[in-house]
Amino acid sequence: MLQNENEIIKKACLGDNDAFEKLYSEYESMVYSTAYYMTKNSEDAADISQDVFIKVYKSLPNFRGECKFSSWIYRVCVNTVNDHMRKHKRQKTVSLSVYDEDSDEESQLDIPVEDIDALPEAALEKSNTQEMIKKAISELPEDMRTIVVLRDIYGYSYDELCRILSLKEGTVKSRINRARNILKEKLSLMFSEST
Amino acid sequence: MSNKKCNNLSSAVSCERADELMYDYIDGTLTETEKAAFEAHIAECAHCTEELEQRRLFLKALSDGGRLEPKRDILNAVLNDPEIVKLAEKRRTKSVGKDVEKLLPVRRLNRISRYLVPVAAAVVLVSGLTMAIPFLRDKNDMLAIDAEMLYNAKGNAEDEAYAMYDSEGKTDSRDCIDPIEKVGETNATASNDAFPDIEKEDTKSNVAEKVNEACNSAVTDTEYELPKPVTSAPAANDISTNFDSAETGVPSTGMILSPILSATGSGFKSTSIDEITEVAKESNESDAEYEHYRENTVEYMITSEELDDEEYAPLKSFEFEDYTVYVYEYSIELEEILINNAEMQNAHFITARCSETGRYMIVYVKN
Numbered sequence: 001m002l003q004n005e006n007e008i009i010k011k012a013c014l015g016d017n018d019a020f021e022k023l024y025s026e027y028e029s030m031v032y033s034t035a036y037y038m039t040k041n042s043e044d045a046a047d048i049s050q051d052v053f054i055k056v057y058k059s060l061p062n063f064r065g066e067c068k069f070s071s072w073i074y075r076v077c078v079n080t081v082n083d084h085m086r087k088h089k090r091q092k093t094v095s096l097s098v099y100d101e102d103s104d105e106e107s108q109l110d111i112p113v114e115d116i117d118a119l120p121e122a123a124l125e126k127s128n129t130q131e132m133i134k135k136a137i138s139e140l141p142e143d144m145r146t147i148v149v150l151r152d153i154y155g156y157s158y159d160e161l162c163r164i165l166s167l168k169e170g171t172v173k174s175r176i177n178r179a180r181n182i183l184k185e186k187l188s189l190m191f192s193e194s195t
Numbered sequence: 196m197s198n199k200k201c202n203n204l205s206s207a208v209s210c211e212r213a214d215e216l217m218y219d220y221i222d223g224t225l226t227e228t229e230k231a232a233f234e235a236h237i238a239e240c241a242h243c244t245e246e247l248e249q250r251r252l253f254l255k256a257l258s259d260g261g262r263l264e265p266k267r268d269i270l271n272a273v274l275n276d277p278e279i280v281k282l283a284e285k286r287r288t289k290s291v292g293k294d295v296e297k298l299l300p301v302r303r304l305n306r307i308s309r310y311l312v313p314v315a316a317a318v319v320l321v322s323g324l325t326m327a328i329p330f331l332r333d334k335n336d337m338l339a340i341d342a343e344m345l346y347n348a349k350g351n352a353e354d355e356a357y358a359m360y361d362s363e364g365k366t367d368s369r370d371c372i373d374p375i376e377k378v379g380e381t382n383a384t385a386s387n388d389a390f391p392d393i394e395k396e397d398t399k400s401n402v403a404e405k406v407n408e409a410c411n412s413a414v415t416d417t418e419y420e421l422p423k424p425v426t427s428a429p430a431a432n433d434i435s436t437n438f439d440s441a442e443t444g445v446p447s448t449g450m451i452l453s454p455i456l457s458a459t460g461s462g463f464k465s466t467s468i469d470e471i472t473e474v475a476k477e478s479n480e481s482d483a484e485y486e487h488y489r490e491n492t493v494e495y496m497i498t499s500e501e502l503d504d505e506e507y508a509p510l511k512s513f514e515f516e517d518y519t520v521y522v523y524e525y526s527i528e529l530e531e532i533l534i535n536n537a538e539m540q541n542a543h544f545i546t547a548r549c550s551e552t553g554r555y556m557i558v559y560v561k562n
Contacts, residue, residue, distance in 0.1 A: 014287065015283040016287075021270060024269075024270045029262050032264060033262060045265070046266065050269050053269060054279060057282070057283075130259075137261055152258055153258050153261040154262075158222075158224065180218060180250075
């Protein structure tokens with residue numbers, strides 16, 4: 001948590017963009033990672049992050065400090081992801097940014113609709129620890145994925161997790177321990193396969 | 196835990212039990228008694244000590260490696276978003292000489308104006324008076340005055356709604372809910388309970404609540420803006436050169452966009468005809484959740500003709516196979532309008548991205 005977070009929020013409410021930048025820097029990664037692990041698509045995650053921070057900017061004066069700002073921004077993020085997924089059930093997304101000018105038109109036309117990062121062969125090609133971890137987390141069941149991201153990557157407390165997810169502490173703990181065991185096993189396998 | 200067997204038989208905690216307690220120990224959530232017993236076991240068991248170290252390293256790797264960063268500059272995009280620029284300016288102006296706490300009345304006023312402006316927008320749209328839209332935009336000050344009068348007249352109805360919302364035990368804290376979702380939910384409960392006067396006396400306010408609910412993800416804290424017109428829509432046969440021109444300052448993107456934006460180019464034919472079929476199949480599938488979403492969403496009463504209007508001008512439109520294809524500059528508001536438009540239910544959408552020029556909505560309407 002940022003030092004003097006409440007002061008920073010108040011300043012951001014008054015249109016102080018430096019203050020907003022501090023909030024952004026603190027929560028950028030959490031928002032993007034949450035969106036990525038929910039959508040498994042880096043472009044969608046970036047679009048969602050942008051929408052989340054626009055919503056946060058607009059809605060800051062509505063934040064009354066009755067829960068942690070980290071919980072509040074997480075809720076905004078999850079709702080934006082859900083909205084995005086609901087809307088995009090009727091949509092297909094194509095990424096145009098991978099076009100290589102040197103290639104001929106035919107190869108450009110083969111641009112896959114799926115996120116390149118999400119393709120297993122691309123992930124394996126990169127074959128570094130971060131890619132393996134990213135892949136392993138992405139393969140977790142959704143309920144475990146969320147808890148791992150918030151607890152083990154962003155250090156949310158168990159109290160906060162219980163409140164955000166409306167779960168009892170025992171459930172949160174057993175879920176995260178199961179998730180950790182699965183992840184540890186997956187990663188051990190990935191490492192041994194890669195060496 | 197690995198299959199290795201621990202030879203430590205003297206400890207009060209077995210290796211199996213130590214395994215169960217290990218993550219809680221790392222998390223610091225063990226009781227003092229459990230912690231002491233666990234530490235006593237670890238002190239005597241080399242295998243569990245090694246396992247503990249491995250788990251710590253694993254959690255450290257997870258924390259470092261699972262943390263992702265976006266590749267593009269999102270902060271810049273947010274702070275340069277026209278709505279945000281305008282809002283920041285407004286907040287800075289209002290903040291001069293004011294304490295933060297004194298902003299509350301302004302916030303109330305802004306919430307009310309959020310109701311009122313969509314009313315005006317809905318009324319205008321429903322009645323087809325699209326000519327009045329520029330007038331509304333120019334008269335924001337007048338709307339704000341009306342909003343203030345409305346607020347004064349309705350008193351603290353909104354706070355009552357919040358009080359009821361909280362008292363119904365739907366949440367421990369209103370702030371833990373997405374503020375935007377909160378507004379929608381509050382309106383939903385408020386329509387019959389907390390805003391009885393509004394519902395009975397003022398049909399426009401009912402429209403406001405419904406429209407607000409429908410567009411709650413797009414409204415701002417201060418005002419609702421209709422989608423911005425595409426002011427520099429290039430001529431249909433000039434789009435590629437327009438994107439490539441020095442005037443736009445966007446190099447090379449014509450190469451990227453021309454196969455997509457060209458009416459006769461093979462881009463659609465080779466890449467999208469299967470996608471169109473696929474999307475068409477997907478869209479025709481019955482989806483209870485989506486239907487529920489649609490049933491609970493007030494549609495913007497915009498006809499296809501109005502979509503051709505300057506206000507919602509596509510960058511380009513052309514015929515392709517059995518479809519008329521429209522290419523729009525992407526905006527959240529436009530997406531909401533297109534997706535919620537009753538006339539567009541047989542349409543299919545593709546969000547096309549280009550890292551240099553932004554997002555586009557490509558809409559296929561079956562002829």
